[in-house]
Amino acid sequence: MVKSESELTWKDLEIGSVVVEPGSASQYETGGWRSQRPSFDNSKCIKCGICYIFCPDACIEQNTEGYFEANLFYCKGCGICARECWTQAITMIEEEE
Protein backbone atom coordinates (compact mmCIF):
# COMPACT_ATOMS: atom_id res chain seq x y z
CA MET A 1 0.00 0.00 0.00
CA VAL A 2 1.47 3.34 -1.05
CA LYS A 3 -0.52 5.35 1.49
CA SER A 4 -1.65 4.30 4.94
CA GLU A 5 -5.40 4.04 5.60
CA SER A 6 -5.38 7.35 7.47
CA GLU A 7 -3.95 9.11 4.43
CA LEU A 8 -6.24 7.62 1.77
CA THR A 9 -8.83 10.01 0.32
CA TRP A 10 -12.10 8.84 -1.28
CA LYS A 11 -10.51 9.33 -4.68
CA ASP A 12 -7.73 6.87 -3.85
CA LEU A 13 -10.10 3.95 -3.30
CA GLU A 14 -10.51 1.33 -6.02
CA ILE A 15 -13.96 0.75 -7.56
CA GLY A 16 -16.29 -0.77 -4.96
CA SER A 17 -13.48 -0.50 -2.35
CA VAL A 18 -11.88 -3.58 -3.89
CA VAL A 19 -8.47 -4.36 -2.37
CA VAL A 20 -6.10 -5.39 -5.16
CA GLU A 21 -3.12 -6.18 -2.95
CA PRO A 22 -3.26 -9.76 -1.62
CA GLY A 23 -2.79 -10.39 2.10
CA SER A 24 -3.45 -6.80 3.09
CA ALA A 25 -5.19 -7.87 6.31
CA SER A 26 -1.68 -8.34 7.76
CA GLN A 27 -1.39 -4.55 7.81
CA TYR A 28 -4.27 -4.22 10.25
CA GLU A 29 -3.00 -3.54 13.78
CA THR A 30 -5.40 -5.60 15.88
CA GLY A 31 -3.05 -5.02 18.82
CA GLY A 32 -4.91 -1.74 19.27
CA TRP A 33 -7.87 -3.66 20.71
CA ARG A 34 -5.81 -4.99 23.65
CA SER A 35 -6.39 -4.04 27.29
CA GLN A 36 -4.04 -6.70 28.74
CA ARG A 37 -0.87 -8.20 27.35
CA PRO A 38 0.82 -11.55 28.00
CA SER A 39 4.08 -11.50 29.98
CA PHE A 40 6.32 -14.57 29.53
CA ASP A 41 8.44 -15.85 32.49
CA ASN A 42 11.06 -17.90 30.65
CA SER A 43 12.35 -19.45 33.92
CA LYS A 44 9.06 -21.43 34.08
CA CYS A 45 8.75 -22.10 30.31
CA ILE A 46 9.27 -25.72 29.21
CA LYS A 47 9.09 -24.77 25.49
CA CYS A 48 6.10 -27.05 24.94
CA GLY A 49 4.49 -24.65 22.45
CA ILE A 50 0.92 -24.96 23.78
CA CYS A 51 0.62 -21.12 23.73
CA TYR A 52 1.74 -21.13 20.09
CA ILE A 53 -0.86 -23.78 19.20
CA PHE A 54 -3.78 -22.17 21.04
CA CYS A 55 -3.25 -18.52 20.03
CA PRO A 56 -6.35 -17.75 17.87
CA ASP A 57 -4.50 -14.93 16.12
CA ALA A 58 -1.36 -16.96 15.40
CA CYS A 59 0.61 -14.06 16.83
CA ILE A 60 2.91 -16.13 19.08
CA GLU A 61 6.32 -16.86 17.61
CA GLN A 62 9.30 -18.89 18.81
CA ASN A 63 12.55 -16.95 19.15
CA THR A 64 16.06 -18.20 18.37
CA GLU A 65 16.49 -19.48 21.98
CA GLY A 66 13.32 -21.57 21.67
CA TYR A 67 11.20 -19.39 23.97
CA PHE A 68 7.87 -17.89 22.89
CA GLU A 69 6.91 -14.24 22.40
CA ALA A 70 3.66 -12.54 21.39
CA ASN A 71 3.73 -10.16 18.42
CA LEU A 72 2.05 -7.17 20.06
CA PHE A 73 1.12 -5.65 16.65
CA TYR A 74 -1.52 -8.40 16.39
CA CYS A 75 -2.05 -9.70 19.97
CA LYS A 76 -5.59 -8.76 21.07
CA GLY A 77 -4.88 -9.72 24.71
CA CYS A 78 -7.49 -12.47 24.85
CA GLY A 79 -5.54 -14.40 27.54
CA ILE A 80 -6.03 -17.87 26.09
CA CYS A 81 -2.25 -18.48 26.13
CA ALA A 82 -2.05 -17.62 29.85
CA ARG A 83 -5.03 -19.86 30.61
CA GLU A 84 -3.62 -22.85 28.68
CA CYS A 85 0.05 -22.60 29.80
CA TRP A 86 0.78 -25.74 31.86
CA THR A 87 3.50 -24.18 33.98
CA GLN A 88 1.78 -20.81 34.36
CA ALA A 89 4.74 -19.13 32.73
CA ILE A 90 2.39 -16.56 31.11
CA THR A 91 0.53 -13.89 33.10
CA MET A 92 -1.73 -11.19 31.73
CA ILE A 93 -0.78 -7.69 32.80
CA GLU A 94 -2.81 -4.51 32.36
CA GLU A 95 -1.86 -2.21 29.52
CA GLU A 96 -1.27 1.26 30.94
CA GLU A 97 -3.21 4.18 29.51
Add this chain to the structure above:
Amino acid sequence: MAKRVGMEVSLAVAEVAKLANVDVVAAYPITPQTHIVEHLAELVANGELDAAYIPVESEHSAMSACLGASAVGARTFTATAGQGLELMHEVLYVASSMRLPMVMTVANRALSSPLSVWGDHSDVMAVRDTGWIQIFAENGQQVIDNVLCAFCIAEDQRVLLPVMVHLDGFHLTHMIEPILLPEQSEVDRFIPPYHHPFPLDPDKPVTMGTFAPPIIYSEAKKAQEVNLRAAKKVILEYWDKFGKSFGRYYHPVECYLSEEAKVLLLTMGSFSETAMAAVDKMREEGKDVGLVRLRLWRPFPFEEIRQAVKNAEVLIVLDRALSFGGPAGPVCSEIRSALYNEDRKPKVISFVGGLGGRDITVTGFEKIINRGIEISQTGSEQEFEMFGVRE
Protein backbone atom coordinates in the same frame (compact mmCIF):
# COMPACT_ATOMS: atom_id res chain seq x y z
CA MET B 1 -36.90 -3.45 -38.35
CA ALA B 2 -38.68 -4.16 -35.08
CA LYS B 3 -42.01 -5.94 -35.22
CA ARG B 4 -45.03 -4.67 -33.35
CA VAL B 5 -46.51 -7.55 -31.39
CA GLY B 6 -49.34 -7.87 -28.90
CA MET B 7 -47.72 -9.26 -25.79
CA GLU B 8 -48.10 -9.33 -22.03
CA VAL B 9 -45.59 -6.85 -20.65
CA SER B 10 -44.02 -9.42 -18.27
CA LEU B 11 -43.33 -11.76 -21.18
CA ALA B 12 -41.87 -8.88 -23.18
CA VAL B 13 -39.51 -8.14 -20.28
CA ALA B 14 -38.29 -11.75 -20.35
CA GLU B 15 -37.91 -11.58 -24.15
CA VAL B 16 -35.85 -8.42 -23.94
CA ALA B 17 -33.61 -9.94 -21.23
CA LYS B 18 -33.08 -12.78 -23.71
CA LEU B 19 -32.28 -10.30 -26.49
CA ALA B 20 -29.75 -8.71 -24.10
CA ASN B 21 -28.22 -12.20 -23.91
CA VAL B 22 -28.07 -12.38 -20.11
CA ASP B 23 -25.66 -14.93 -18.66
CA VAL B 24 -27.24 -15.50 -15.27
CA VAL B 25 -30.77 -15.19 -13.90
CA ALA B 26 -31.26 -15.89 -10.18
CA ALA B 27 -34.83 -15.30 -9.08
CA TYR B 28 -37.67 -16.34 -6.86
CA PRO B 29 -41.24 -16.03 -8.12
CA ILE B 30 -43.56 -13.55 -6.42
CA THR B 31 -46.77 -11.94 -7.61
CA PRO B 32 -47.05 -9.74 -9.69
CA GLN B 33 -43.55 -10.38 -11.05
CA THR B 34 -43.90 -14.16 -11.51
CA HIS B 35 -44.54 -14.20 -15.26
CA ILE B 36 -41.21 -12.49 -15.94
CA VAL B 37 -39.06 -15.16 -14.28
CA GLU B 38 -41.37 -18.00 -15.31
CA HIS B 39 -40.96 -17.04 -18.95
CA LEU B 40 -37.18 -16.68 -18.54
CA ALA B 41 -37.08 -20.17 -16.98
CA GLU B 42 -38.94 -21.46 -20.05
CA LEU B 43 -36.58 -19.72 -22.46
CA VAL B 44 -33.58 -21.29 -20.69
CA ALA B 45 -35.21 -24.74 -20.42
CA ASN B 46 -36.15 -24.68 -24.13
CA GLY B 47 -32.60 -23.83 -25.09
CA GLU B 48 -33.64 -20.47 -26.55
CA LEU B 49 -31.47 -18.59 -24.05
CA ASP B 50 -28.01 -19.83 -23.15
CA ALA B 51 -27.94 -18.71 -19.51
CA ALA B 52 -27.60 -20.16 -16.03
CA TYR B 53 -31.01 -20.02 -14.37
CA ILE B 54 -30.60 -20.36 -10.61
CA PRO B 55 -33.82 -21.20 -8.76
CA VAL B 56 -33.25 -20.15 -5.17
CA GLU B 57 -35.15 -20.58 -1.90
CA SER B 58 -35.75 -16.88 -1.23
CA GLU B 59 -35.19 -13.39 -2.60
CA HIS B 60 -32.35 -12.88 -0.14
CA SER B 61 -30.57 -15.76 -1.88
CA ALA B 62 -31.63 -14.53 -5.33
CA MET B 63 -29.89 -11.21 -4.80
CA SER B 64 -26.88 -12.93 -3.17
CA ALA B 65 -26.51 -15.23 -6.18
CA CYS B 66 -26.76 -12.20 -8.47
CA LEU B 67 -23.88 -10.56 -6.55
CA GLY B 68 -21.67 -13.55 -7.22
CA ALA B 69 -22.67 -13.72 -10.87
CA SER B 70 -22.00 -10.03 -11.43
CA ALA B 71 -18.68 -10.30 -9.58
CA VAL B 72 -17.30 -12.84 -12.06
CA GLY B 73 -18.33 -10.55 -14.90
CA ALA B 74 -21.59 -12.22 -15.98
CA ARG B 75 -24.47 -10.18 -17.39
CA THR B 76 -26.98 -10.58 -14.58
CA PHE B 77 -30.75 -10.17 -14.42
CA THR B 78 -33.43 -10.70 -11.80
CA ALA B 79 -36.93 -9.51 -10.97
CA THR B 80 -38.97 -9.18 -7.82
CA ALA B 81 -41.84 -7.31 -6.15
CA GLY B 82 -43.20 -6.15 -2.81
CA GLN B 83 -42.26 -8.47 0.03
CA GLY B 84 -39.59 -10.05 -2.14
CA LEU B 85 -37.85 -6.72 -2.57
CA GLU B 86 -37.99 -6.23 1.20
CA LEU B 87 -36.42 -9.64 1.78
CA MET B 88 -33.56 -8.62 -0.53
CA HIS B 89 -33.07 -5.38 1.34
CA GLU B 90 -29.68 -5.84 3.02
CA VAL B 91 -28.14 -7.44 -0.07
CA LEU B 92 -29.29 -4.52 -2.26
CA TYR B 93 -26.84 -2.25 -0.42
CA VAL B 94 -24.03 -4.73 -0.99
CA ALA B 95 -24.65 -4.81 -4.76
CA SER B 96 -24.40 -1.03 -5.10
CA SER B 97 -21.55 -0.58 -2.60
CA MET B 98 -19.46 -3.26 -4.31
CA ARG B 99 -20.27 -1.65 -7.68
CA LEU B 100 -21.73 -4.82 -9.16
CA PRO B 101 -23.84 -4.06 -12.22
CA MET B 102 -27.06 -5.99 -12.79
CA VAL B 103 -30.60 -5.22 -13.93
CA MET B 104 -33.68 -5.90 -11.84
CA THR B 105 -37.25 -5.24 -12.90
CA VAL B 106 -39.46 -4.48 -9.91
CA ALA B 107 -43.19 -5.11 -10.31
CA ASN B 108 -44.19 -2.47 -7.78
CA ARG B 109 -46.48 -3.90 -5.12
CA ALA B 110 -48.00 -2.88 -1.79
CA LEU B 111 -46.57 -4.22 1.47
CA SER B 112 -48.33 -6.33 4.09
CA SER B 113 -50.25 -6.11 6.32
CA PRO B 114 -53.11 -6.49 5.35
CA LEU B 115 -51.75 -8.71 2.61
CA SER B 116 -52.04 -7.11 -0.80
CA VAL B 117 -50.57 -8.46 -4.02
CA TRP B 118 -51.68 -5.35 -5.92
CA GLY B 119 -49.70 -2.39 -7.06
CA ASP B 120 -48.38 0.70 -5.33
CA HIS B 121 -44.96 2.20 -4.56
CA SER B 122 -44.50 1.14 -0.93
CA ASP B 123 -41.82 -1.40 -1.89
CA VAL B 124 -39.86 1.15 -3.97
CA MET B 125 -39.88 3.77 -1.25
CA ALA B 126 -38.43 1.33 1.28
CA VAL B 127 -35.40 0.73 -1.00
CA ARG B 128 -34.96 4.38 -1.95
CA ASP B 129 -31.58 4.74 -0.26
CA THR B 130 -29.97 1.47 -1.34
CA GLY B 131 -27.70 3.20 -3.86
CA TRP B 132 -29.29 1.64 -6.97
CA ILE B 133 -30.12 3.60 -10.11
CA GLN B 134 -33.93 3.61 -10.30
CA ILE B 135 -36.01 4.29 -13.42
CA PHE B 136 -39.82 4.38 -13.67
CA ALA B 137 -41.79 3.27 -16.72
CA GLU B 138 -45.35 4.24 -17.64
CA ASN B 139 -46.23 1.58 -20.23
CA GLY B 140 -44.93 -1.68 -21.62
CA GLN B 141 -42.83 -0.11 -24.36
CA GLN B 142 -41.09 2.12 -21.85
CA VAL B 143 -40.36 -0.91 -19.67
CA ILE B 144 -38.61 -2.88 -22.36
CA ASP B 145 -36.81 0.19 -23.77
CA ASN B 146 -35.50 0.99 -20.32
CA VAL B 147 -34.46 -2.58 -19.58
CA LEU B 148 -32.27 -2.37 -22.69
CA CYS B 149 -30.86 0.99 -21.60
CA ALA B 150 -30.42 -0.34 -18.05
CA PHE B 151 -27.90 -2.98 -19.17
CA CYS B 152 -25.86 -0.29 -20.98
CA ILE B 153 -25.99 2.08 -18.02
CA ALA B 154 -25.24 -0.54 -15.35
CA GLU B 155 -22.28 -2.02 -17.18
CA ASP B 156 -20.68 1.24 -18.37
CA GLN B 157 -17.18 1.55 -16.89
CA ARG B 158 -18.03 5.01 -15.55
CA VAL B 159 -21.07 3.65 -13.70
CA LEU B 160 -20.79 -0.04 -12.70
CA LEU B 161 -23.94 0.06 -10.59
CA PRO B 162 -27.09 -2.05 -10.32
CA VAL B 163 -30.24 -0.64 -11.93
CA MET B 164 -33.91 -1.14 -11.01
CA VAL B 165 -36.54 -0.64 -13.69
CA HIS B 166 -39.89 -0.09 -12.01
CA LEU B 167 -43.15 -1.23 -13.57
CA ASP B 168 -46.39 -1.03 -11.66
CA GLY B 169 -47.70 -4.41 -10.55
CA PHE B 170 -50.71 -5.61 -12.65
CA HIS B 171 -51.28 -2.17 -14.21
CA LEU B 172 -48.21 -2.93 -16.32
CA THR B 173 -47.04 -6.48 -15.60
CA HIS B 174 -50.30 -8.15 -16.62
CA MET B 175 -51.34 -5.87 -19.49
CA ILE B 176 -51.23 -7.09 -23.06
CA GLU B 177 -49.87 -4.17 -25.03
CA PRO B 178 -48.65 -3.55 -28.57
CA ILE B 179 -44.89 -3.70 -28.17
CA LEU B 180 -42.06 -3.04 -30.59
CA LEU B 181 -39.53 -5.75 -29.81
CA PRO B 182 -36.17 -4.88 -31.35
CA GLU B 183 -34.29 -7.29 -33.61
CA GLN B 184 -31.37 -9.24 -32.16
CA SER B 185 -28.95 -7.39 -34.45
CA GLU B 186 -30.26 -4.02 -33.22
CA VAL B 187 -29.80 -5.07 -29.58
CA ASP B 188 -26.32 -6.44 -30.28
CA ARG B 189 -25.35 -3.11 -31.80
CA PHE B 190 -26.88 -1.13 -28.93
CA ILE B 191 -25.52 -2.95 -25.84
CA PRO B 192 -21.73 -2.93 -25.62
CA PRO B 193 -19.93 -6.01 -24.22
CA TYR B 194 -19.49 -6.05 -20.44
CA HIS B 195 -16.10 -6.13 -18.75
CA HIS B 196 -15.78 -5.53 -15.01
CA PRO B 197 -12.35 -4.04 -14.19
CA PHE B 198 -11.95 -6.31 -11.13
CA PRO B 199 -13.72 -9.60 -11.82
CA LEU B 200 -13.35 -12.54 -9.44
CA ASP B 201 -10.50 -14.42 -11.07
CA PRO B 202 -8.30 -17.06 -9.39
CA ASP B 203 -5.34 -15.93 -11.52
CA LYS B 204 -5.67 -12.33 -10.39
CA PRO B 205 -7.10 -12.39 -6.85
CA VAL B 206 -8.68 -9.32 -5.27
CA THR B 207 -10.56 -8.80 -2.01
CA MET B 208 -14.20 -7.78 -2.49
CA GLY B 209 -16.61 -6.62 0.19
CA THR B 210 -13.76 -6.04 2.56
CA PHE B 211 -13.90 -4.82 6.13
CA ALA B 212 -13.65 -1.06 6.71
CA PRO B 213 -12.76 0.41 10.10
CA PRO B 214 -13.99 3.94 10.98
CA ILE B 215 -10.87 5.47 9.46
CA ILE B 216 -11.88 4.50 5.90
CA TYR B 217 -15.68 3.81 5.83
CA SER B 218 -16.66 7.46 5.23
CA GLU B 219 -14.29 7.68 2.28
CA ALA B 220 -15.86 4.53 0.78
CA LYS B 221 -19.36 6.04 1.13
CA LYS B 222 -18.32 9.40 -0.34
CA ALA B 223 -16.88 7.59 -3.37
CA GLN B 224 -20.16 5.71 -3.78
CA GLU B 225 -22.26 8.87 -3.52
CA VAL B 226 -20.13 10.77 -6.05
CA ASN B 227 -20.36 7.81 -8.43
CA LEU B 228 -24.16 7.53 -8.26
CA ARG B 229 -24.63 11.27 -8.86
CA ALA B 230 -22.17 11.20 -11.76
CA ALA B 231 -24.12 8.30 -13.31
CA LYS B 232 -26.82 10.77 -14.43
CA LYS B 233 -24.64 12.03 -17.26
CA VAL B 234 -24.18 8.48 -18.54
CA ILE B 235 -27.91 7.72 -18.22
CA LEU B 236 -28.65 10.78 -20.37
CA GLU B 237 -26.07 9.63 -22.93
CA TYR B 238 -27.68 6.19 -23.29
CA TRP B 239 -31.20 7.61 -23.44
CA ASP B 240 -30.00 9.90 -26.22
CA LYS B 241 -28.27 7.02 -28.01
CA PHE B 242 -31.43 4.93 -27.61
CA GLY B 243 -33.54 7.73 -29.08
CA LYS B 244 -31.22 8.04 -32.09
CA SER B 245 -31.24 4.24 -32.60
CA PHE B 246 -34.91 3.46 -31.94
CA GLY B 247 -36.74 6.79 -32.23
CA ARG B 248 -38.09 6.87 -28.67
CA TYR B 249 -36.56 9.45 -26.35
CA TYR B 250 -36.50 9.41 -22.55
CA HIS B 251 -35.77 12.17 -20.03
CA PRO B 252 -35.28 12.30 -16.23
CA VAL B 253 -38.38 14.51 -15.99
CA GLU B 254 -41.03 14.23 -18.70
CA CYS B 255 -43.18 17.30 -19.30
CA TYR B 256 -46.68 17.25 -20.78
CA LEU B 257 -48.38 20.58 -21.58
CA SER B 258 -46.54 21.95 -18.56
CA GLU B 259 -44.49 24.80 -19.98
CA GLU B 260 -46.75 27.75 -19.17
CA ALA B 261 -49.30 26.00 -16.94
CA LYS B 262 -50.08 27.67 -13.60
CA VAL B 263 -51.15 24.37 -12.02
CA LEU B 264 -49.01 21.26 -12.39
CA LEU B 265 -49.65 17.68 -11.40
CA LEU B 266 -46.67 15.39 -10.75
CA THR B 267 -46.93 11.60 -11.06
CA MET B 268 -44.62 8.61 -11.32
CA GLY B 269 -45.28 5.28 -13.05
CA SER B 270 -48.30 3.92 -14.94
CA PHE B 271 -50.84 6.39 -13.48
CA SER B 272 -49.19 9.09 -15.57
CA GLU B 273 -51.10 8.02 -18.69
CA THR B 274 -54.46 8.42 -16.95
CA ALA B 275 -53.26 11.75 -15.55
CA MET B 276 -52.47 12.86 -19.13
CA ALA B 277 -56.04 12.12 -20.18
CA ALA B 278 -57.30 14.19 -17.23
CA VAL B 279 -55.02 17.08 -18.20
CA ASP B 280 -56.29 16.88 -21.80
CA LYS B 281 -59.88 17.04 -20.60
CA MET B 282 -59.27 19.96 -18.25
CA ARG B 283 -57.36 21.82 -20.98
CA GLU B 284 -60.36 21.43 -23.29
CA GLU B 285 -62.43 23.04 -20.55
CA GLY B 286 -59.99 25.96 -20.61
CA LYS B 287 -58.20 25.13 -17.36
CA ASP B 288 -54.54 26.04 -17.11
CA VAL B 289 -53.10 22.69 -16.02
CA GLY B 290 -50.14 20.54 -17.06
CA LEU B 291 -48.38 17.34 -16.06
CA VAL B 292 -44.84 16.54 -14.96
CA ARG B 293 -43.74 12.90 -14.71
CA LEU B 294 -40.70 11.77 -12.78
CA ARG B 295 -38.87 9.04 -14.68
CA LEU B 296 -35.46 9.01 -12.98
CA TRP B 297 -35.96 8.42 -9.25
CA ARG B 298 -32.29 7.80 -8.43
CA PRO B 299 -30.05 9.69 -8.93
CA PHE B 300 -32.69 12.36 -8.26
CA PRO B 301 -32.88 14.92 -11.11
CA PHE B 302 -32.75 18.13 -9.05
CA GLU B 303 -32.00 20.57 -11.89
CA GLU B 304 -34.58 19.10 -14.26
CA ILE B 305 -37.32 19.22 -11.61
CA ARG B 306 -36.51 22.83 -10.69
CA GLN B 307 -36.56 23.79 -14.34
CA ALA B 308 -39.82 21.94 -15.06
CA VAL B 309 -41.88 23.55 -12.27
CA LYS B 310 -40.34 27.00 -11.83
CA ASN B 311 -43.10 28.89 -13.68
CA ALA B 312 -46.00 27.15 -11.93
CA GLU B 313 -47.98 28.56 -9.01
CA VAL B 314 -49.26 25.24 -7.69
CA LEU B 315 -47.62 21.82 -7.88
CA ILE B 316 -49.76 18.85 -6.86
CA VAL B 317 -47.79 15.67 -6.17
CA LEU B 318 -49.46 12.26 -6.12
CA ASP B 319 -47.64 9.55 -4.17
CA ARG B 320 -48.57 5.87 -4.27
CA ALA B 321 -46.97 5.25 -0.88
CA LEU B 322 -47.36 6.51 2.66
CA SER B 323 -44.58 7.80 4.88
CA PHE B 324 -46.34 7.01 8.15
CA GLY B 325 -46.21 9.97 10.50
CA GLY B 326 -44.11 11.90 8.01
CA PRO B 327 -44.43 15.30 6.31
CA ALA B 328 -45.99 14.13 2.99
CA GLY B 329 -45.83 11.33 0.46
CA PRO B 330 -42.18 10.33 -0.03
CA VAL B 331 -41.90 11.73 -3.57
CA CYS B 332 -43.52 15.00 -2.49
CA SER B 333 -41.05 15.35 0.41
CA GLU B 334 -38.16 15.12 -2.03
CA ILE B 335 -39.73 17.60 -4.45
CA ARG B 336 -40.22 20.05 -1.58
CA SER B 337 -36.57 19.60 -0.52
CA ALA B 338 -35.42 20.21 -4.07
CA LEU B 339 -37.42 23.47 -4.26
CA TYR B 340 -37.12 24.84 -0.72
CA ASN B 341 -34.16 27.15 -1.32
CA GLU B 342 -35.36 28.35 -4.74
CA ASP B 343 -36.49 31.97 -5.05
CA ARG B 344 -39.18 31.11 -7.55
CA LYS B 345 -41.19 28.02 -6.68
CA PRO B 346 -44.78 26.78 -6.67
CA LYS B 347 -46.81 25.92 -3.61
CA VAL B 348 -46.44 22.15 -3.20
CA ILE B 349 -49.51 20.11 -2.26
CA SER B 350 -49.25 16.42 -1.31
CA PHE B 351 -51.77 13.67 -2.09
CA VAL B 352 -51.44 9.97 -1.41
CA GLY B 353 -53.61 7.58 -3.42
CA GLY B 354 -53.70 4.48 -5.55
CA LEU B 355 -52.64 2.29 -2.63
CA GLY B 356 -52.77 -1.50 -2.87
CA GLY B 357 -54.05 -1.52 -6.47
CA ARG B 358 -56.82 1.09 -6.02
CA ASP B 359 -57.39 2.77 -9.38
CA ILE B 360 -57.48 6.49 -9.92
CA THR B 361 -59.61 7.32 -12.93
CA VAL B 362 -59.57 10.40 -15.17
CA THR B 363 -62.37 11.87 -13.04
CA GLY B 364 -60.30 11.02 -9.97
CA PHE B 365 -57.35 13.03 -11.26
CA GLU B 366 -59.66 15.95 -12.05
CA LYS B 367 -60.83 15.84 -8.43
CA ILE B 368 -57.25 15.72 -7.14
CA ILE B 369 -56.27 18.72 -9.26
CA ASN B 370 -59.36 20.73 -8.23
CA ARG B 371 -58.89 19.88 -4.55
CA GLY B 372 -55.17 20.76 -4.85
CA ILE B 373 -56.04 24.18 -6.23
CA GLU B 374 -58.51 24.66 -3.37
CA ILE B 375 -55.89 23.72 -0.73
CA SER B 376 -53.40 26.11 -2.32
CA GLN B 377 -55.87 28.93 -1.68
CA THR B 378 -57.37 27.97 1.67
CA GLY B 379 -54.62 25.82 3.20
CA SER B 380 -55.19 22.48 4.87
CA GLU B 381 -54.91 21.30 8.45
CA GLN B 382 -53.33 18.07 7.25
CA GLU B 383 -49.75 17.63 6.06
CA PHE B 384 -51.16 15.66 3.11
CA GLU B 385 -54.49 14.25 2.02
CA MET B 386 -55.32 10.67 1.16
CA PHE B 387 -57.36 10.53 -2.01
CA GLY B 388 -60.40 8.30 -2.40
CA VAL B 389 -60.58 6.98 1.16
CA ARG B 390 -64.13 6.41 2.41
CA GLU B 391 -64.72 8.51 5.53
